[in-house]
Amino acid sequence: MLPVVDKPLIQYAVDEAIEAGCDTLVFITNRYKHAVADYFDKAYELEHKLEKKGKSELLSLIRDVLPSHVRAVFVTQAEALGLGHAVLCAEPVIGNEPFAVVLPDDLIWNKGPGALKQMADLAEAEDASVIAVQDVPREQSGSYGIVATRDFSGRHGDIEAIVEKPRPEDAPSTLAVVGRYVLDGSIFDLLRKTRPGAGGEIQLTDAIASLMADKRTLAYRFQGRRFDCGSRIGLVEATIEFALDHEDLAEPARAYMRAALAR
Template sequence: MLPVIDRPLIQYAVDEAIEAGCDTLVFITNRYKHAVADYFDKAYELEQKLERAGKHEQLELVRHVLPKGVRAVFVTQPEAKGLGHAVLCARPVIGDEPFAVLLPDDLIWNRGPGALSQMADVAQQGGSSVIAVQDVPREKTASYGIVATDDFDERQGRIRAMVEKPKPEVAPSTLAVVGRYVLNPRIFELLEATPPGAGGEIQLTDAISSLLAEETVNAYRFRGTRFDCGTHLGLIEATIRYALDHEKLSEAAAGMMQSALDELGVRENE
């Protein structure tokens, strides 16, 4: 629910999913966190208050959190047992259909089609599962899941193996997995059969590794810039990028940033 400019992170993820053609959004939350469900609920009193105050721009934002034809389903994850377990919690809603997984902390900015829309096109063309990847410095591979690929053509390639947080000297590539997945429903059965790992968590990457033995899973280097908003610096970077790209704020934001940099330079020279 952390905001970037005028919307919480979850709204950016929702907008990206809807742009990619998703009409059912499944939110996996724990039993203590109701803020996400409250945000997407109808807020009649707030709408009336904004309308009486003549705040029409804010009113439109509140009214169009979800467009018509898109439904939100909230599923409680009883215990924090890892990303794989969270995905498995969505199975009763999704059933036997391909689906996408978005981690809202990974905010991806692009002036063209969103990352998930790009991936959905690739998945539709090949009928395969698709995992988003980005290049990272080799010295940082130990912070990511890294993929080994065959015939990578600068944009995509078949995944041969996934290695979780390899040391730089043994990493098979510098293509790191980020929080976007388009998956075939077979992954649910594999998650059911995946034993818990460290901390009792069921890892999505373990099930995907099993999926690799059965069918094609492609890595896709998306067009856009990913910000890790789970970190302070990533959230700051995202706020700056979106401010500079904002129709009404860009000029003022650029001026404020330049003034701050100029002031910092004067202080360093004193």
């Protein structure tokens, strides 16, 4: 729910998913976090007050968080047992259909189509699962899932191996998995069979490694810039970038930054 300029991170993720063609959004949360569900719920009293005061711009902001053709489903993850377990919690809603996973604290900015739209189009064209990757310094490999691929064709390449958080000396490449996935529905069966790893967590990476045996899986270098908004500096960088791209804020933001840097 952290804001970047005028929207919370979760809204950017939702907008990206809708642009990619998603019409059912499944939010996996724990039982203590009600803010996300509250945000997407209707605020009848607030809408009535804004309508009465003629504040149409503010009214459209709170009414347009979800288009009418999109439904939101909220699923509680009783225990924090890893990303793989969180994805598995969505199976009753998704069934055996292809689906996308978006981690909202990975905010991706692009002038053209969003990262997930790019990936969904590639997944359809190649009949494959698609995982977003970016190059990272080798010393940071222990913070990511790392993939090894065959030669890239344009922006994508077939994944031959995927390893969760390898030591730099053991990493098969410097291509790191980031928070966007388009996956075949058969991965749910594989997640059920995946044994918990360190900390008792079920890793999505391990299930993807199994998926590759039966389903072509591509690494995709997306167009756009990723901001790790789970870190303080990442959130600051994202706020600056989005302010500079904002129709109303770009010039005042530039002026303030010039003044701040001159002090």
